[in-house]
Amino acid sequence: MAFNIRLMCQEDLPQVNEIDHEAFPTLWPPPNYHRELKNGLAHYIVACDEEEEYEPPAPKDAPPKGYFGLPARLRRLFNHHRPSDNEPASSVSGYIFGFAGLWLMAGEAHITNIAVRESYRRQGIGDLLLISMIELAVELDAHLVTLEVRASNTTAQSLYAKYGFIEVGLRRGYYTDNREDGVLMTIENVTSAPVQANLRQLKQAHARRWRAPIRRIAR
Ligand SMILES: CC(C)(COP(=O)(O)OP(=O)(O)OC[C@H]1O[C@@H](n2cnc3c(N)ncnc32)[C@H](O)[C@@H]1OP(=O)(O)O)[C@@H](O)C(=O)NCCC(=O)NCCS
Numbered sequence: 001m002a003f004n005i006r007l008m009c010q011e012d013l014p015q016v017n018e019i020d021h022e023a024f025p026t027l028w029p030p031p032n033y034h035r036e037l038k039n040g041l042a043h044y045i046v047a048c049d050e051e052e053e054y055e056p057p058a059p060k061d062a063p064p065k066g067y068f069g070l071p072a073r074l075r076r077l078f079n080h081h082r083p084s085d086n087e088p089a090s091s092v093s094g095y096i097f098g099f100a101g102l103w104l105m106a107g108e109a110h111i112t113n114i115a116v117r118e119s120y121r122r123q124g125i126g127d128l129l130l131i132s133m134i135e136l137a138v139e140l141d142a143h144l145v146t147l148e149v150r151a152s153n154t155t156a157q158s159l160y161a162k163y164g165f166i167e168v169g170l171r172r173g174y175y176t177d178n179r180e181d182g183v184l185m186t187i188e189n190v191t192s193a194p195v196q197a198n199l200r201q202l203k204q205a206h207a208r209r210w211r212a213p214i215r216r217i218a219r
Contacts, residue, residue, distance in 0.1 A: 002049060002050045003047070003048075003214060005046070006045065006046060006048065007043075007044065008037065008045060012046050013037075015095075016046070016099050018057075019115050022115075022118055023116075026177040042102070042103050043104065043140070044101040045100055045129065046098070046099045047129055048095060052094070052095035054094065054095050054096070097117055097125050098125050098126065098129055099113070099115060099129070100113060100115075101114075107143050109137035109140060109144070109146070109190075111130075111145065111147040112147075114133070119216050119217055123210065127210075131163070131199065131203055133145070142190060143189060144190060145165070147160065147186075148182035148183065148184055150175060150182065151183055157183065166186060168184050168185065168186050169183075169184040170184065171184060
């Protein structure tokens, strides 16, 4: 296994959309990650195994073999059909376990997303993505890292609290799907010596704890 954190690229988008859909089913369609990758303020990473092949799931509404419907015929005729972000890729090498992103604005790194495939959760991948996001924020000269999390999402809140995020406010009705409140959490002075020392310790603890290879867990 070649487990790795790297920057997200276009070829990752079918898997990223799949993970997004699983993690945030009420917020479909997902953010336009294709556009996000071209956005100079946005920075996205993926946790992946470069040596493992991604097998896209068969589309639920796939036509039976031998189907020659008009759209397919037209597509072939004009040869204009290119895979979109939401379509499964033919076969991209590298299996993505999860991803995360941030926007950098005026010295503030705003974490927009973090998600791990359900069948690979609770194996330290969320930790690693968040550590990498904080490190990326520091590399980008941010002084503050901030995010919103659903009031009901105690799992994510616990992850953020572990890495020193502190609740600093509540955005009432922040989430458009169910008008749920968003809890605003931040790490201030992220480049300061105490924050960096704490992060180093947490990183070492993570490396000691998660030595075993990542595996798929039936849920
Ligand atoms: C939040 C999420 C990214 C965590 O990913 P993960 O790979 O399972 O997380 P890890 O195994 O690295 O766990 C890291 C920490 O998260 C917290 N955590 C993870 N799963 C948890 C659970 N089921 N219950 C409580 N805390 C949990 C814990 O603090 C944990 O640290 P610990 O193992 O020392 O207790 C994942 O649950 C997810 O994708 N959820 C759906 C998307 C989402 O809600 N994203 C956040 C949007 S703001």
